[in-house]
Amino acid sequence: MKKIFLAFATMLLMICISSQSSQAQLKRFSIGPFVEAGFPVGDFGDTHNTGYGIGLGADVKLIAGLTAVGSVSYFHFGGKSFNTGGVTGNYSDYNVVPIRLGLRYNLISILYVKVEGGTVQYTGKNYSGVGGLVAPGVGIRILGLDVEAKYEAWFKDGTRSFFGLKAGYNF
Known part of the structure; x- marks a missing residue:
């Protein structure tokens, strides 16, 4: 997994460097770090606490208003304690690495909708x-500051879903 992450980060860095030098005036490509928080819902909310993550995102403008987006991050959800019939314990923590690709569409200059899968x-x-995962969201982007509210669902042996808040800065 570390090799995949390293290869992805290297690829993004190379694209960033070549894009900045060849299209500095057009600003068609941006990359930047972000932090996010996830608030579990449903059965996932019964077994796990609020999760926190950190990651790296990138986007490439395609045509007017439409942008291809991608990100890789690390997320941690701590397990809650339980007491069932005198048996106590903790649910296992979830440590995950989501890799997302998707499209973002600007409704107006700063407001956008986005859908990602991965x-x-x-x-x-x-x-x-x-x-697998799916993550629709809505957000605002002012200059390089990007703030997004989203719903994200992970599919493996059932569904784990959460509402999330994400804040980042793109260069």
């Missing part, structure tokens, strides 16, 4: 494997 790699010692 994979989620579970990296915990008690739960691992690869699943």
